[in-house]
Amino acid sequence: MTEPKPEQLVQIDYTPPRAPWPGAPVEFRKGTYSHAGAAKNLKYLGLPNPRDWQPADLDWKLPENWREIILEGMRERLAKYRSFRLFMDICVRCGACADKCHFYLGTGDPRNMPVLRAELLRSVYRRYFTPAGRALGRLAGARDLTVDVLKEWFYYFYQCTECRRCSVFCPFGIDTAEVTMVARELLNLVGCNINWIVEPAANCQRTGNHLGIQPHGFKDTLDFAVDEIASLTGIRVEAPVNRKGAEILFVAPSADFYGTPHYYTLLGYLMVLHEARVDYTFSAYASEGGNFGMFVSHELMQRLNAKIYAEAHRLGVKWVLGGECGHMWRVLHQYMNTLNGPPDFLEPPVSPVTGTVFSNARSACAVHICELTADLVAHGKLRLDPARNDRWTVTFHDSCNTARGMGLLEEPRLLLRAACNHFFEMPENTIRERTLCCGSGAGLGGDENFETRMRGGLPRAAAVRQVKEVDGVNLLACICAIDKASLPKLLDYWVGGVEVAGVHELVGNALVMSGEKPRAADLRGEAYV
C-alpha cells in the first residue's frame, strides 16, 4: 500500500457536510480502518461469531438475530453501568468537546467529535430505550439500528483511543472512553472486532504476553539484556524469572522485551533495580502488564489481568511493581483491585531501600516503577550523572492513561530533571491532563490503519514540532509502550529528527552504578564522543 504524503494529509477540511447528521453510510477506505479479528483468535478466546470477513466486505456474516443480540446487550449494560446510562441521558450537545479530540483535529470528520461519536450510540439508545425516542423517532434524535449503523459504530469506535481528553473539558464529565468501551463490547457480541486487538489478547491468554513469547524465549531475552548491560557497564545484573520467595513481582509491558526503543527502557529497569538492590522476580506466566482485553470487554480484561495477582500469590511475593505502560496502568490503578482483588495475601508496598510506604497503593499493592524510582532519587539513593544524556534535548509526553486515569504527572518529570540537563515542556494545552494522544492507543496501532494513525497523532506531532523548532528538542521521553511503538513513526512522518525513549532509558544512561567501568556508549550502544 502506498502511504499518503504529509502534504496530502495536512489538507484538513473542517467544514461539516451539507447533509444533516448522521449523513451517508461509512466508506471503508484503505488506510483508515483496521483488519477484522481472525477466526482462530476469536475461537481461542471463546468470543462469539468467529468467521472470515473484512470490514470492506458488503456482507459481514452477522448472526441472523444480530439486532436482538445488540439490543439485549445494550439493555443489560444500561442496567450494569451507571456511567453508560447517564452518559446516554445528560449530554446537552454544548460542543465543548468537539475540537478536543485528536482524531477530529486530524481528520475534520464531524463524526469524530466526541459528542457525535457518542451520538452514534445515543441515537439507537433513544429509539429503543426512551419514551421520547420511541414516540417521536427522528424528531427526538432517534434512529433505527441497521447494518449501516453497525458499520458506522465499527468504523468510529475503532477510531477512538479511549484517551479521555474530551472528558476533561465536558461540564458533566461525560467520558467517551466509557461509551467506546461499551460500544466495543456490543460489537464483540456479534463478532465485530479487529485483529490488532484480538491477536495479542489470544497470545496473552495462551503464553502470558501479547507478543506470544514462550517462557524459554522470555528467559533468553532477559539473559541477553543482562549480557548487554555487562558489556556496557562491566556489571552483571540479575534478572530472575519465576523465582519464589522474592519480595516483589515485576510486571512490564511485553513490548519492553522485544520492541525498539522499548528495549533500552528494559535495560534501564534492570540497572535501577540492581543498583537499589531490590529483591524481585519477573514471571514468564504473568509476563504482560498491558491488557488488550480492555479493548474487547470487561470480562476479557479481567481474565487476562487475573494472572498478575495469581502469580504474585504463587510466588509468595509481598507486592507488585509495574513497568512503563499507559493502558496497563489504567487497569492496574482503576480496575485490577476491583476485578481480581482483594489481594489479601500481599502486603502494603514499602520501598525496600528508603522505607517509604506507598500508602496510595496499600490495597491494590501495585506500585508504578516511576513512583519507586522517583522516591529513590528524591532520597538521594541513586547517583545520576545527567551529562551522559547531554546529546539529548528532551521533552516529555504524558501518556493519556497515566495522566487522566491516575495523575502520575510529577514522578516522571522528577526523573527527567534529575537524569537530563536539557528538559523542555511542550505547550500547556498539550501536556498533563490535556495531553494529546499518540493516535494509536486502544488497539489501533496496526500498519493497515496508517492514515488514521498519522492523522490522529498530528496534534501531538505539531506540539513536538513546536518544541523542536523553539527549544531544539531532539528526544521525546514517555512512559507508555504504545507511545514507544507508534511515536517514532509518527514523529518521523510529521516532524523528523526527534527520537523516542522511555524515562528509564534516560535514568539508566545517567545512573552511576557502584563498581561500573567508564561508559563508552549509552544504552543504545552509541559511543560517547
Add this chain to the structure above:
Amino acid sequence: MIAAAIAYLAFTTFVAGTVWRVVVWARAPVPFPIALTCGQQNAAWLENPWTPAGAACRLALEALFFRSLLRNSVGQACSLRPSSTRPGERSSPAFLYRPALSLWAAALLFHICLFWVWLGHLRFFVDPALLGPANRFLDAALLAALSFLFLRRVFDPRLRYLTLFSDYLPLALLATVASSGVLMRWWAHTDVVAVKRFAIGLATFHPVAPVAVGLLFYIHLFAASALVASIPFTKLTHMAGIFFSPTRNLPNRSRARRHVNPWLAPAQIHTYAEWEDEFRDKMRAAGLPLEHQ
C-alpha cells in the same frame, strides 16, 4: 380551571419523571472507580481528589460554576508556516489553542439569571412577598444569554451540524417563557394581584380561575408548564444527572481502597498449571523452575 389543571399536570410530571430518572440512575451500579484525574496524584486535592470530601468540592464547583468549561479552548489548525515549505522540510500545521470562555460566560449567566427569576416567582406564591420585584438588568441578561446560546448554534457551522432538533426545542420554550414574562412585566402590564390569587390558589390546593389576566399570561403559563414537564424526558435532565457523574464524583483512591463491583463474577483464568503443562519441556530445557517435574 384548565390553567390550573395544566400547571398541576406539569408539576406532577416533572416530579414523577425526575424521581423515575434518579431512581433508574441510582439503581445502576458504578462497577468501576473511573475518576478522571486532572492533576498530580496525592497532591492536587481538587483536580485529583483522594477523599470523598475533595470529590464533593470538585463536583460542587462543577455544578455551581461549570468549572470544566473554564478550560475550554478553540483548537485551530494554522496554515503552513513559511519554514515548512522549504525543500526537505516536512509540512505539518501548527495547532493553536485559544482560550474560549464565551460558552462558559453565557452558560453561567443564563443559569444564574434563570435561577434568580425562578426565585423571584416565589413572591407570587407566598404572602407577604419575600423578594423584591425583578429588575430590568436581570431580564435583559437572561434574554441576552439565551440569544447567545441560540445564535451560536445557528451561526457556528460545527455547532449547527451537531445540534439536533431536540436541542432547539428547550431553547424555543425558554424563549417563549422569558419573552412573555418580560412583556408582561415591563410593557403589557398584567394584573399582578389576579396572578397572585391564582398562584396562591395553586399552592394551597384551592385553585381559582385566573381572572382578566390576558393572553400573554396563558402563553407564559403553558410554555412554562411544557418546559417543566419536559425536563425529565429531554436533555434538561442534566440538572439532576451531573451529581451522578462517576468521572467527577468519585475520589481517585482505587489503589488505596478497593471499589466493590456488585455484579462481577470471578475470572475464568487460564491457570498457571495449564500454562506449565503446555510449556513444561521448554521450561525445563531453559532451566526455569517448575511446580511439577
